[in-house]
Amino acid sequence: xYAKLCSIEILSSYIKEISVGDLLTVQALITNPxxxxxxxxxVSTIKRGDRTDFTVVTLEGDRLVGSGDIVEVDKWSNHGHYxxxxxxxxxxxxxxxxxxxxxxxxxKPPGKAVPAEPELEVAQMATPATAAAMMITSKDIDFRDSxxxxxxxxxx
Numbered sequence: 763x764y765a766k767l768c769s770i771e772i773l774s775s776y777i778k779e780i781s782v783g784d785l786l787t788v789q790a791l792i793t794n795p796x797x798x799x800x801x802x803x804x805v806s807t808i809k810r811g812d813r814t815d816f817t818v819v820t821l822e823g824d825r826l827v828g829s830g831d832i833v834e835v836d837k838w839s840n841h842g843h844y845x846x847x848x849x850x851x852x853x854x855x856x857x858x859x860x861x862x863x864x865x866x867x868x869x870k871p872p873g874k875a876v877p878a879e880p881e882l883e884v885a886q887m888a889t890p891a892t893a894a895a896m897m898i899t900s901k902d903i904d905f906r907d908s909x910x911x912x913x914x915x916x917x918x
Contacts, residue, residue, distance in 0.1 A: 764819040767848055768812070770804045778845070780820060786830065786850040788818070791843060798844035805846050808835050816850060828855035 763774040765788045772790050776797075781787040792798045808814075810832055818826045834849040 763821050764817075766817040767850065768804070768808055768814045770801065770808075776801075780818060782818065782820065782826060784852055785833065786816060786818065786852050787847065789845065789847040791845045793843055795842075795844070798839075801846065802837065802844075805835060805837055805848070808832055808848065810835060814850065824857060826855055826857055829853055830855075 763777045763780060765772040765777060765780060767788060772788065776790045776792055777788065778791040779787065779789040790801070792801060812832045813829065814832060815829045816827070820826070830850040830852040832848065833851045834847070836847045838845055
């Protein structure tokens with residue numbers, strides 16, 4: 763799990779709860795007083811009604827990116843444990859897992875078939891002999907094999 767709200771990055775070791783929906787809620791629990799001092803300074807600068815961008819990675823691995831308005835910021839301390847909760851009213855949200863499922867359009871439509879044996883095209887060649895040799899395709903070879911016993915292919 764991971765969350766980035768405003769300018770605060772919260773790693774999974776601090777995250778206690780993430781709730782995603784119309785209202786994004788991130789709750790963190792900090793046991794180290796030095797870490798709490800770092801978070802306290804950053805959380806104190808967040809005001810209710812501020813607009814913020816967020817990035818959240820859930821426990822299942824879904825990544826959500828979006829923006830919204832701060833609804834509530836709450837800080838507390840309880841016998842050496844410190845924590846905060848930030849609630850954001852989500853205005854715009856994009857799930858990057860949807861993008862992976864849909865793809866980027868690299869899949870070819872089923873209507874277009876690839877030819878099994880492409881025929882060779884001859885550009886302007888220097889000599890007629892090389893041009894004649896290059897124009898023979900697999901279809902021509904099959905045609906010659908079928909005419910081997912006929913009078914047209916027998917030497918005179």
